[in-house]
Amino acid sequence: MRLGNTIKFAVTLILLAVSIYLIHPLDKTIKLGLDLQGGTHVVLKLKETAETPINQEAMNRVIEVIERRVNELGVTEPIVQSQGKDQVIVELPGVKDSKQALDTIGKTALLEFKEVNPDGSLGDTVLTGASLKKAQVGYDQYQQPIISIEFDSKGAKEFGKITEKSVGKPLAIVLDNKVLSAPIVQEPITGGKAQITGNRSVEEAQKIALLLRAGALPVPVDIAEIRTVGPTLGADSIAKSVNAGIVGTILVVIFMLLVYRLPGLVANFTLIFYILLVLASMVLLKATLTLPGLAGLILSIGMAVDTNILIFERFKEETRAGKSLRPALDAGFERAFATVIDSHTTTFITALILFWLGTGTIKGFAVTLMLGIVINLFTAITVTKNILDLIVGVDAIRKIKVLWAVRREEKC
């Protein structure tokens, strides 16, 4: 029995060491949400059109195209993922790059070649950008930026036919219903290469080229939500939360020491262990720590000792009923167990629902809350019991009643 306890304690110490190893240094190991590291969170809502319904295929295509666009912009570690049936979340860490990204994200980027009617209005679409192979920025002889495009073999053939038919006539190049240029076709173009000229800046030309390279969205999208947090506020939020966490933990630690003395000290040790384990499992699960998540973690510090309070109160009660220390301790753990499971399950149910229904940063809150509840069962019950078993085995400590916060007349 005693040996078993020693082994258990050794396992605890190893776990503690592993946790510290995993989370050190914390600012490098834990993944921070955009609200803490700064960045832009965008929610796009897909809009159904007469031709294209919103289904998995359209969704996949939207995600693919947007991923290509943000990647081409060189945004570090972007996240593009679907949310529900018709929404796409785009997360862009860092503010500098995201400004540019926001300009391109919501664009449909549908490139069309249209005939021009004699009255100057646009006629039928004769070709789209779907068969485009390349698009890049170059310069014409006047050093004006132009966009060179190149079709794949199928597109090249069609483009050849079209240009053959419209020699001497203008052909409009239209992007998202905006005419980029409408040059007059001089001769049939069979090589599949063309240039989009027009008076625009290099940045503008680069943006268009990028959009053309990344491809068009199958359906138009609306920007439903943009949240930008600057790096200053993110850092400030972390500093303030850490402060609050330290103050809160100190209050809890003092309370536990004053009320429960030695068992309280053990509970405080397991509380610190609890915090380290939650952080370590977040690192392992690659979970993102958001501001609500951080608040959830701090909140859970207060909730974590609940388990110990339940156990220790029960323990005190048992000593009052005349039990001596060791059996009272066993009874305390045993009897409080059902209570702890029942009371934690309800919080877990609500956290689970939050995780399932919540969006964005709130999901982060639910994650820390759920992790906290599960880990708390381990630290507050298994680890606390193990250490107290070890201590209660030392006669000299067991006999000092004042350490156990039990009244003098009680047997020890």
Add this chain to the structure above:
Amino acid sequence: MLDIVGKRNLWFTLSGITILVGLISLFTFGLNLGIDFTGGTIYELKFSQPVAVDQVRQSLAEMDIENPVIQKTGDDIIFIRTKIMDKDEQQQLIDQLSQKLSKAEVLRIEMVGPVIGEQLTRQALLALAVASLGIILYVSFRFEFKFAIAAILAVLHDALIVLGIFSILQREIDASFVAAILTIVGYSLTDTIVIFDRIRENIRLGKKESFTDLVNRSIYQSLTRSIYTPLTVLFTLVALYFFGGSTINNFALAMIIGVVSGTYSSIFNASPVVVAWKELEARKA
């Protein structure tokens, strides 16, 4: 021993009055819904020099921005809330203010379209319904149906009190408030269940006494626990409220009110409801 169950009508009245006051406020003044619900744009800007609200108001008026809400949250930090503005309009606003006042650094800009708000309201109500159902099922399974209904009543009591006080204070409500309410729903049950658990245990021990006495005894035996456990949570919440910064402030306040109300309702409402129900049944039989 305290006769908590015997004075139950007093506790029920007390809760009833508090909820009623909250409901009156909810129906007259409503809730101060943030952009997460209504849609709109908020800016938190840090200027390189101290600014006054009036200066900002004047500059915004020149840009024809209707009814902005402007608050000063620091010497050089201004909070602005406007209608929905797209990215270009946002940039324009920042450029204008930077030019007219002093250089503005973006601490935070959030734009929420109308779709998101409807979605959040729907999700919040759905979450509350599913959570209530889950809790009724779990408590019915572990205890009995009457206990489950009493627990849900206690929890809804807490949710209503938080909503009522937020309406009276006209504190802003955002997505994290929804998280707070649901957490309160889960957490306030903890205390209730600790007492239920004791009632269950005492029933099993089978001492000869009336159900009212048994419940009274159970509440009394759990009293220290019922007070200490929320107390430690309040420690961390109060720390969050005072030190956690403005974004987390409302969340912490909602949780503080919820935890206090939850402690009250688990001691004074939940178990007494079970007793009242059982007595009503006995009288009918």
